[in-house]
Amino acid sequence: MATTAVVEQKHVEQEALITGAEAIAVACKLADVDVVTAYPIRPYDTVVQYISQLVADGEMDCEYIAAEGEHSQFEIVKHASVCGARVFCGSSGVGWMYAMECLTVTPALRVPMVAMVGNRALDDPGAFGVEHNDALSVRDLGWNLIWVDSAQECLDTALLAYRIAEDRRMMVPVAISCDGSFLTHSQALVKVPTQEQVNRFLPPYNRGELLMHPDNVISIAPQCNEDWVMEVRRSNYAVTERAIDVISECYADFEKVFGRKVGNPFFEEYMTEDADVVLVGMGTLSTPARVAIRKMRAEGKKVGFVRLRWFRPFPAEALAKCLSRFKAIGVVDRDYSLGSPYLSGVVATEIRTALYPGQGPKPPVLGFICGLGGREVLVPDIEKMTDFVSQAAAGKSVPLTQWIGLRE
Amino acid sequence: MGQLFAVEIIYRGVFQKILAKNICRGIVLSAHNEGKPGLSFGRYSDSPERNGIPAKSYAIVATDDETLEAGMAQYSPKQVDITVVLDDTLCKGLESWAWMGLQAVNAFLKPNATLAVISNETVPALLKTIHVKDQPYELGTLKGVPSFSGMWNYKDDHTDVRVLGVIAKAVPQLFSFSSLEKYIATKLKDGALKVQSAKLAYERFSKVKVEVGQGNHEPLRTYVQPKWEEMREGTSIVGMPQGGAMKDPATGALGGHRPARSTTFLKFATRTLRPVTNFESCTKCTLCWLNCPDASFDVTPDGLYDTDLEACSGCGICEQVCPVPNCITMVSEHEFANNASQWAAFKKDKAAYKAWAAAKAAAAVPMEQRSYGYRYKGQYKEQIPAALEAANKG
Numbered sequence: 001m002a003t004t005a006v007v008e009q010k011h012v013e014q015e016a017l018i019t020g021a022e023a024i025a026v027a028c029k030l031a032d033v034d035v036v037t038a039y040p041i042r043p044y045d046t047v048v049q050y051i052s053q054l055v056a057d058g059e060m061d062c063e064y065i066a067a068e069g070e071h072s073q074f075e076i077v078k079h080a081s082v083c084g085a086r087v088f089c090g091s092s093g094v095g096w097m098y099a100m101e102c103l104t105v106t107p108a109l110r111v112p113m114v115a116m117v118g119n120r121a122l123d124d125p126g127a128f129g130v131e132h133n134d135a136l137s138v139r140d141l142g143w144n145l146i147w148v149d150s151a152q153e154c155l156d157t158a159l160l161a162y163r164i165a166e167d168r169r170m171m172v173p174v175a176i177s178c179d180g181s182f183l184t185h186s187q188a189l190v191k192v193p194t195q196e197q198v199n200r201f202l203p204p205y206n207r208g209e210l211l212m213h214p215d216n217v218i219s220i221a222p223q224c225n226e227d228w229v230m231e232v233r234r235s236n237y238a239v240t241e242r243a244i245d246v247i248s249e250c251y252a253d254f255e256k257v258f259g260r261k262v263g264n265p266f267f268e269e270y271m272t273e274d275a276d277v278v279l280v281g282m283g284t285l286s287t288p289a290r291v292a293i294r295k296m297r298a299e300g301k302k303v304g305f306v307r308l309r310w311f312r313p314f315p316a317e318a319l320a321k322c323l324s325r326f327k328a329i330g331v332v333d334r335d336y337s338l339g340s341p342y343l344s345g346v347v348a349t350e351i352r353t354a355l356y357p358g359q360g361p362k363p364p365v366l367g368f369i370c371g372l373g374g375r376e377v378l379v380p381d382i383e384k385m386t387d388f389v390s391q392a393a394a395g396k397s398v399p400l401t402q403w404i405g406l407r408e
Numbered sequence: 409m410g411q412l413f414a415v416e417i418i419y420r421g422v423f424q425k426i427l428a429k430n431i432c433r434g435i436v437l438s439a440h441n442e443g444k445p446g447l448s449f450g451r452y453s454d455s456p457e458r459n460g461i462p463a464k465s466y467a468i469v470a471t472d473d474e475t476l477e478a479g480m481a482q483y484s485p486k487q488v489d490i491t492v493v494l495d496d497t498l499c500k501g502l503e504s505w506a507w508m509g510l511q512a513v514n515a516f517l518k519p520n521a522t523l524a525v526i527s528n529e530t531v532p533a534l535l536k537t538i539h540v541k542d543q544p545y546e547l548g549t550l551k552g553v554p555s556f557s558g559m560w561n562y563k564d565d566h567t568d569v570r571v572l573g574v575i576a577k578a579v580p581q582l583f584s585f586s587s588l589e590k591y592i593a594t595k596l597k598d599g600a601l602k603v604q605s606a607k608l609a610y611e612r613f614s615k616v617k618v619e620v621g622q623g624n625h626e627p628l629r630t631y632v633q634p635k636w637e638e639m640r641e642g643t644s645i646v647g648m649p650q651g652g653a654m655k656d657p658a659t660g661a662l663g664g665h666r667p668a669r670s671t672t673f674l675k676f677a678t679r680t681l682r683p684v685t686n687f688e689s690c691t692k693c694t695l696c697w698l699n700c701p702d703a704s705f706d707v708t709p710d711g712l713y714d715t716d717l718e719a720c721s722g723c724g725i726c727e728q729v730c731p732v733p734n735c736i737t738m739v740s741e742h743e744f745a746n747n748a749s750q751w752a753a754f755k756k757d758k759a760a761y762k763a764w765a766a767a768k769a770a771a772a773v774p775m776e777q778r779s780y781g782y783r784y785k786g787q788y789k790e791q792i793p794a795a796l797e798a799a800n801k802g
Binding site: 124181185290 | 437440445457
């Protein structure tokens, strides 16, 4: 034990001023990723720009393949992963959608790819700004989906993502969603862990009997009829039954190795302890939310914020337990789900579903659609939404879904 | 709450994107040497991957994390301690790629804050173009030719450290010169030489007070964004009609063709250069009109081609395709105060126009010597001594 402590002192963490996208590139380097494919689309492309720079500078050793489109980009890494390579890929907005066919087969073939989604509005209109509909489009297919809110969390989550995805009980892909611009293009000071720490945390990629290799002759992606498909699906469903436990375990190990406290991996609570009402949201809107919550607390309002990290697997039981203790809940969706129940956003609908079977009280859940296409979610917007939630808590009738920050 | 500092860097897309980013990095890391947290980012509505498009980068720094977070929650800072304009032709104002009207370069300065411009012009010359402000502020220049490079390469001509020297002088509470020196010495190549450049800029930077009402009184163009119900369905936009004949200001005769153009997206600050036409040498070959990517040429009743300067983005293709030597010359925007039609002036007084156009063309920098763009390997290295000499003269 004593020796380990000396090693830790010798290799101290470095601090770097990098964007969220660059932080993920640094994680790829530390994870010694073998194959990276690239096809540019803003805002995700900064990650592959940075990786190409690391490769050109001789700091990172990987196959860097510029594909001719997003579809090929995801196909190439899928095949490389099946053959035993640790892989990285990503996209944004309609680029992600163009890869949709590959995105459906990636979890089905148990490919532990780590992808970054630089969240971007889907066309039309062509827009660069953040919306979460791109990543959410794969929510039913077996992808693990996480939203992060700082460059540090980008780096940490990318390391965690490889560990989680490649765990033999999982072997399914993880997509890390980063709000376009706000996170992908903002430079912040990030603690970069040492290679020794990363090596201790992340074992080499081992597909075991799933490896496609001349010494382990297997065939994948067969054509099946109705006699087989349900059993194949059930096998992937079993992964989702295990996912919450595996993720919790990996985070506990992460805390041990890197000495950084994450707490609950699935959602982060801010000033909720004695709160009457809370807002729930994903990604970088946590910044104005925390500032607004502090402001409202100073005015004597008992309000809090819950930032949901993992959307798949959805932490339904834990979240229902957490949220049922408040008098009312507001969900801020940076997405739309046209024609959905009560015309709410995706996250609001999921939270209502999570609360329904619970034994505890079922507080009203208001949905807010906000910040689409990169529109800034400002402190007064958060205050306005919280006020609506407080009115619902006081028994007033408030619409179930509202658009906030819209010109009307 | 602690203290929040915000720095705004106004620059030209592509040409100065890396430069702006490097300056913002320097701000955050220099302030970090004093234990202050900070971060840097670009203006969210910008698309700085377009040649010459006006864009902004920011660095925000605070005395503690919560104050920094409060600053982040505002997204683009609305109150800045210093604005640095990396290209003096931007003093006319900014038109973002995401159209927000014309914004004055001094719009977000706190009262009595500093506006620093990289320029070889004098302060009174710059004030002819910088819009008036309802609060006093201070204006100073950092002598030098605006540094332009490309999307993938960076001209390491010390502009970044010189700007940082100016910031250390103008906003000493943000970071001291010794914190800047430590950043340069530990994080940059050729640290010792760059410390010298930063120090010269730090020592020489001076500014003058600009009073309320001093400056360009032209009204800023604004644009009202419609409400959602006022917009057309189906992501559709009403197209432009065909346009029609135009009127000769001298004879009143109708003829030629003026295409109808957008009435809202008017160009002005998107240009660093504009074409000046010597109408008397024009052979009416049509090449400028055919090749203009913005359809900014009007066909006049007398068959000449006149640039609509509200539509011209200053790309210079007309100058390149014109077969007649010195017929079209691209001239720095600094030489012009408005977007008036050159052809109308020509028709009004040919001799006076000829003299005016010749004077403008004489002020032009020859095509091969213009500072922006990357044409051959080693080009930037060659330009560095001259840039340094210009800087040292200041």
